[in-house]
Amino acid sequence: MAIGGRGRRVVCIALRMSSFRVSVGQWLEAVKETKLYDLLAATQALTQQLELAWLMAQTDVTAMDAVFVTRLISNLAIMGFVAVLIVFLVVRRQPKARAPGIYGRFVAVSGSFLGLGIVQLPPQELSPAVYLTSTLLVLGGTVFATYAVLGLGRSLSILPEARRLVTQGPYAIIRHPLYLGELVALLGVTVQYFSGWALLLLLLQCAFQLGRIRNEERVLSGVFPEYRDYMARTARLVPHIY
Secondary structure, three states: OOOOHHHHHHHHHHHHHHHHHHHHHHHHHHHHOOHHHHHHHHHHHHHHHHHHHHHHHOOOOOOOOHHHHHHHHHHHHHHHHHHHHHHHHHHOOOOOEEOOOHHHHHHHHHHHHHHHHHHHOOOOOOOHHHHHHHHHHHHHHHHHHHHHHHHHHHHOOOOOEEOOOOOOHHHHOEOOHHHHHHHHHHHHHHHHOOOHHHHHHHHHHHHHHHHHHHHHHHHHHHHOOOHHHHHHHOEOOOOOOO
16 A cells, blocks of 8 residues: 555654654663763752751751750751762662663652652641650651661662662661651651641652552562562561561
8 A cells, every 4th residue: 555745754753753762762771871860869869958958047046945956956867868868879889670661760759759748838836745756756767767878878779779689787677777767757747747738648658658669679589589588587667567
């Protein structure tokens, strides 16, 4: 069957678009194998660091009470956590394997950053005791998450990737201590901004984190045969519970 002039033009345009998509895909895959990809991954963390520094600059240092001191220490701990993230995102190892497709990446990014929407909501008026409790949750979760990141070192990933199997430190007890620390800190933040929207964002982030955990475990199991034995002797988040 002969193709008319208009049909040939449509075919040529379709072929060019297909070739363009392939070229872009190949370029993106090539970027992932360079340090440029790691630097881009650290950009979001650097933005958070600058926002925290600006918030601390606005702090009224004349209100020196237990709540103020705890909040100051908590903010410093968060800044330290973000600084550690930036360092290891830049110097991390190249991955041995990645989860294919866009779904795993979407789940990982949502699980990482969706909770940041909570701090965009109006803060609540809390009693000093409740505010102190929430700040201690943020502080404790951040310190534990930092400990987990230091344990991961250059194997840190945001997307579902396999770099090196880490089973020491907090990873000797649970498989995802970083996410546990982040969850505890996010619970503290949710209390400070508590509302229906804050609770919804918290639940959505938890749902995405669970999906992220499953995706990561699938990738790690495919690369490291010993990972299944590691799974058999450790809990995901809470020993003897989950």
